[in-house]
Amino acid sequence: MVRSRYPRPGKCRLPVALALISICCSCSDLPLDTDPLLSMAEVVSEEKRYPAPLTEAWRRSPNKPISFQPAVGTNNVYLVVDNKLVAWSVRTGATLWDAVDFESEISAAPVVIGQQVVIATMGSDSIEPRVWWFSSDGSLGSQAPVATSISKLNGEPEMVVYIDERGVGRLGGVRNWHTPLEKPATVNLATEHQVALITTEDGLLLAFRLNDGKIDWQYDAGTKITGAYVAKEIAYIGTAGGDLIAFNLKDGRIEWQRILGTSVVGSPAQTEELLWVAGLDARLTALKAENGTHLYTVDLSSRNYLDITPFTQWIAVGAHYGPWLAVRGPSRAEEEQGLLAPVQIQVQGPPVTNQAALSIPAGSGPAGLAVVNGDGMVVFLEPQRAH
Known part of the structure; x- marks a missing residue:
C-alpha cells in the first residue's frame, strides 16, 4: 500500500457553495431577519414538518482521474483514484487511510455492504481476478478469487x-453459484424477495433467485433498458423506446406502464411517494410511484445519461453538461402553504469556459451524497444540521 499524496479538501460549511434555486414557501412563517436555510434546520428539529435542506460539507479535487461511482458509508466516502481505493471522511473530506494499490486493474465500482467496502480487480496473466472486502478502517477483511473479471457488484452482509x-x-452465504447469461449489464438486489434483478444489453430483465441462481421470471423489452430500481414490492425500469414500466417483484407482472415520449438511459429512482426519471428530452419528471400519474416536470440544462441517485427525500440528477441538481418534491405542509413545485439545489460546478461532461453517477449512503463534477471535483452534500 502507498501513502496518499492527494491535497487536503477545501472545506465549505456555509450553504453559499450551493445555488438555491427554489426554497419552500414555509419560510414565510419565520421572522424577516432570519436566515431561511438555518431556520429550516430549526423547523426540522422542532416540528418535523419540512425536510432538511442539503448543504455542501466539502469539496476536493484529487490529482488523478476518478474511475467509478463513489460509494458512501456512515463515515467514509470511497473512490477509485488512479486505480487505487481511497477513503475520505464524510465530515471533512480528509484522507482516512492509505490508498490501496492493487496489483491489477480495478474492474468494478466499490460498494458499501454493512461496515465493509467491497471491490473487484481484473487480474492478469499471473494473478486471478479477485473480490476484496475491506473494513471501514482500511484493514483487509478477506479476498476471494473468481474465474472471470467482474464488471458490477452488489450485495448484503455475508453475500x-x-x-x-x-x-x-x-x-x-449458504452457497456460491454462477449462472450463464449473455451480455449482462446491471445488477440490483431485492433481498426481501430473495432475488437479484439483472438487466442485459439486449433488453432483458431477469429475476434470479439468491439461494440457487435459478430464474424466477423475466421480461423482454425488445429494446435497451436501464438498470432496475427496487422499492418495496416494485421494480422500475426505463426503456430506449420511451417507456417507464413498474413490475411486481413477486411474479414479474406489470403493475403499470407509461409512455414518456423520450428515450431513458439512466435508471429511475423513488423517494417516498415519487418516482423520478430523466431522459434525452432534457427534463426530469416526477410521477406518482403507485400508478405512474404525472406530477412534476423540471427542465434540465441538457440531456441526461446517468442514473438518478436517491438520498432520503432528495435525488441527485446530473444532466450531460451539468450542473448537478439535488431535487425533492414539496412536503404536505409546504403544499398547504402554496408550494406546488419541486425544491431544487444546484451544485456549483466549474466555469462555463471549462465545462466538461458529467460521466460518473452520484453516490449515496447513510451520511449523504457524493457527486463528481466534469472537472473531477468531488462535492459532498449532507443534510444541514439543526443548531
Missing part, C-alpha cells in the same frame, strides 16, 4: 452478487 462476461454469480 455478494456480481456480473461478469459469462453471466451472474454469487459469493458467500
